[in-house]
Amino acid sequence: MRRPQHPTRSPQPDDTVEYAEGPRASARADAARRRKYRRRRIGVAFAVVAVLVIAAGGIYVATLFARVSDNIAANIVERPDGAAVEIPDWNGPVNLLIMGSDTRADLTSGTYGDDDVEGSRSDTLMLLHVNAAHTDATLVSIPRDTMTARPECTYPDGSTSDAQDVAQINGAFDVGPFCTLDTVREMTGIDVDHFVVVNFDGFIDITNAVGGVDVCLAEPVSDPDSQLFLEAGPHTIQGAEALAFVRTRYGIGDGSDLGRIHTQQVYLSALARKVKSAGTLANPVALFNLADAATRSIQVDSGLSDTSTLVGLASTLATVDLGNMTLLQMPAEDYPEDTNRVQPSPEAETLWAALRADQPVRLGVSDAVVPEPGDDAADGGEGEADGGETTTAPETDATPATDPAVTLGPDVRGQTADNATCAGG
Structure with missing residues (x-):
């Protein structure tokens, strides 16, 4: 399918949306500025939760068809x-855009930073690709401050916005x-036609509903902005604490948005492991609560409006082994006109080309894995168990020799969903 071609124009002063410090912002930003940007969004976790939950509950969702249908219809x-x-x-291949909206409209669960924020942005933006065999999945987090061309678009009222040579993607x-x-179609060349939008509620x-998620911190966190206060080490988080975990920015790592994407991927991987565990899948009450909560918190395009279509999506994800589910950040580099923004790096095109060709994507180096008690890697030695060097996955029936995996460079950060990693490491 060809991507629509649109005329472009030079960016105007108001074209770039300024909502937050850039991804290279210092963790030592003064307190006043931190309060101003406290409203930065929950990010990756909000947007992908619904898809993971729907995938886990696909087998059971037929028993609550009416409830889910009503939720989606609205x-x-x-x-x-x-x-x-x-x-x-x-x-065949599945491409789905997952967005997390920062809109304050019609929220009921509480307040999220500055309640007077107008408009809405997709401060979480992820592209999910599942290969044609439904054995490999790649989830690419696109930084909210990515600068790229924007095509002509139509507002809900029928008016149009002009195409832009460059604009902030969110x-x-x-x-x-x-x-x-x-x-995203314009930027990647990938035929992605459907989306899911998730808000805070x-x-x-x-x-x-899943009984909490097990995560690990490589360092203690004391972040009054997100209200997260945890010691280093393993934790089971849920409710407001889980919300704070995926919101924290200055409390973990270097305070950048790219650092927070890593924290959110730690959480998402842990969530995927929990949702796909036998205990969750075998619990009808838990599945009912999951499916109900997930479908109440999402918007979908009209092509996904039928519950059976979402069940079909669930089946494509349910067959993917956690070790073949790769979460990664879009390869990015500083935007020349503003180093607080980023643009796709040359390696991003390698990634997009692999997904267009339906090739599995592997990471050159993974983050550190948390060793289990008694694990041979517990002494801190390097190797597969502690997340040292990672090699291209061996070929199996799911990865035929005619369709080899593409291994990205060591600077591309990410992990597979079966890796238990520590945030802030």
Whole structure:
């Protein structure tokens, strides 16, 4: 499918949306500025929770068809330019855009930073690719401060926004989720036609429904902005504490948005392990709560409006082994005009080309794995168990020799979902 071609124009002063310090911001930012940017969004965790939960509950979701259908029916987004949105059959490769909205409209679970924030942005933006065999999945987190071309877009009222040669990617969502969808298609060349949008509500219910998520901290955290106060080491977090964990920015690592993406990937990997565990899948009450909470907190395009379509999506994800589920950050470099922003690096095109060709993606180096008690790696030696050097995955029936995996360079940060890693490491 060809991506739509649009005329471009030079960016105007108001084209770049300024909402936060850039990804290279210092962790020592003064307190006043930290309060100003406290409203930075929950990020990766909010946006992918619903997809993981729906995948886990796919087998059971038929028993609560009516409830889920009602939840989804209230949150369908039609394409404002009137173009048809096809209903997917999920045969072959799957491409899905997952967005986390920072809108304050109609929230009921509480307050999230500055309540007077107007408009909406996709401060979480992830591209999910599942290969045609449904044996490998790649989840790419796109930094919210990525600068890229934006096509002409249509507002819900039918008016249009001009194409831009360059704009901050998270601002496209203020036009609408289809504008973000088209922008990602333009940037990646990948035929992604469907999306899921998740807001703040429902996150606490979801984490409570799975009985908490096991995470690890490489360093203690004391962050009054997100209200997260935890010692270094392993923790089981849920509810408001889980919310604080995925929101914290200055409390862990270097205080950048890229650092926070890593923290959120630690959480998401742990969540995936918990959701796909036998205990969760075998518990009808837990699955009911998960499916209900997830579908209450999402919006979908009209092509995903039927519950059976989401069940089909669930089946594509349920077959992916955690070791073949790769979470990574989009390869990025400083944006020349503003080093507080980023742009896709040359290696990003290697990634996009691999996904367009439906090739599995592997990381050159993984983050450190938390050794289990009695593990041979507990003494801190390097090797597979402690997350030292990682090699390209051996070929199996799921990775035929005619479709080899593409291994990204060591600077691309990420992990597979079966790796238990520590945030802040």
